[in-house]
Amino acid sequence: MRPVGSLNTPTDGCLDGRVCLVLGAGALSKGWAIGQAIAIAYARAGARVMVGDQNLEAANATVRFIQSQGAQAQACEVEVTSEVSVQNAVSNTVSAFGALHVLHNNVGIGKSGDSAQTTALEWQRISDANLLALHLASQAAIPCMRKAGGGVILCTSSIASHRYVGIPHLAYGVTKAATNQFCKMMAVEYAPDNIRVNALVVGLVDTPRIRNTLMGTYGQDEEAMVRRRNAQIPLGEMGDAWDVANAAVFLASDRARFISGIELVIDGGMSATVRGG
Numbered sequence: 001m002r003p004v005g006s007l008n009t010p011t012d013g014c015l016d017g018r019v020c021l022v023l024g025a026g027a028l029s030k031g032w033a034i035g036q037a038i039a040i041a042y043a044r045a046g047a048r049v050m051v052g053d054q055n056l057e058a059a060n061a062t063v064r065f066i067q068s069q070g071a072q073a074q075a076c077e078v079e080v081t082s083e084v085s086v087q088n089a090v091s092n093t094v095s096a097f098g099a100l101h102v103l104h105n106n107v108g109i110g111k112s113g114d115s116a117q118t119t120a121l122e123w124q125r126i127s128d129a130n131l132l133a134l135h136l137a138s139q140a141a142i143p144c145m146r147k148a149g150g151g152v153i154l155c156t157s158s159i160a161s162h163r164y165v166g167i168p169h170l171a172y173g174v175t176k177a178a179t180n181q182f183c184k185m186m187a188v189e190y191a192p193d194n195i196r197v198n199a200l201v202v203g204l205v206d207t208p209r210i211r212n213t214l215m216g217t218y219g220q221d222e223e224a225m226v227r228r229r230n231a232q233i234p235l236g237e238m239g240d241a242w243d244v245a246n247a248a249v250f251l252a253s254d255r256a257r258f259i260s261g262i263e264l265v266i267d268g269g270m271s272a273t274v275r276g277g
């Protein structure tokens, strides 16, 4: 992982007064995960942040980092596939901070490798976490956003929603493709409520997750996997979690007030080329 030195997110108050809920804002292990960086970046930009994760200790670690930056956050345990749990996360956010303006759906899971080996149960688990969860969280958040006079819903998608990215990842790519369409349809439906909805279509990023869950599929040692992923990217190497977090801050802020229903691709040029991995 790149060191903390790469933490270079806006501190100009572009999210002053905003309350954000980030779902999946912990990290699986050491190193910066995308949701974690997003929660930190929102807080550094002035927002008060509810850090939601199924792993409360991981959420607490993100909160401790935010507080060390002199910003405000609280942690809550949330299982994004449970309607009750997600509703609790939204009401905890409103109780703690008085409103909810930005919902960021960041959880994404998958099963790489031979797609024919994915069981119905595994497919259901992936679909629930990547897709049903978007609906549950948005459903809970929209009344709060209406009360606030508007809001922003962001979903972390993947370029696996557009392309085969070098390894088999079927249920993941298919549910991420649906994520993009979820954002577009929601953007149109809730535009009259001044709610913007956008997808961050993320390319190959170096997070703890790739070393935890994808290594086996690459079938190589860690260094070889990193070399292979870097070689796929015109800009020369994988992005890091901060590359995604900076884009999220922009889309969450009023600077993006006329941007809704888009897929913002953050991939170092990868989806613009046919080079293989």
Ligand SMILES: NC(=O)c1ccc[n+]([C@@H]2O[C@H](COP(=O)([O-])OP(=O)(O)OC[C@H]3O[C@@H](n4cnc5c(N)ncnc54)[C@H](O)[C@@H]3O)[C@@H](O)[C@H]2O)c1
Pocket: 023, 024, 025, 026, 027, 028, 032, 033, 034, 035, 052, 053, 054, 055, 058, 078, 079, 080, 081, 106, 107, 108, 109, 129, 156, 157, 158, 159, 202, 203, 204, 205, 206, 207, 208, 209, 210
């Ligand atoms: N790492 C990449 O290269 C990459 C590329 C494209 C897109 N993405 C997307 O970025 C997002 C974040 O990826 P990451 O690698 O930083 O995340 P990650 O896999 O490290 O997960 C972040 C957090 O989500 C939590 N989580 C998982 N399932 C949950 C559930 N059911 N309920 C609540 N919390 C849950 C985990 O506990 C973890 O702390 C995902 O949507 C992923 O699909 C990642």
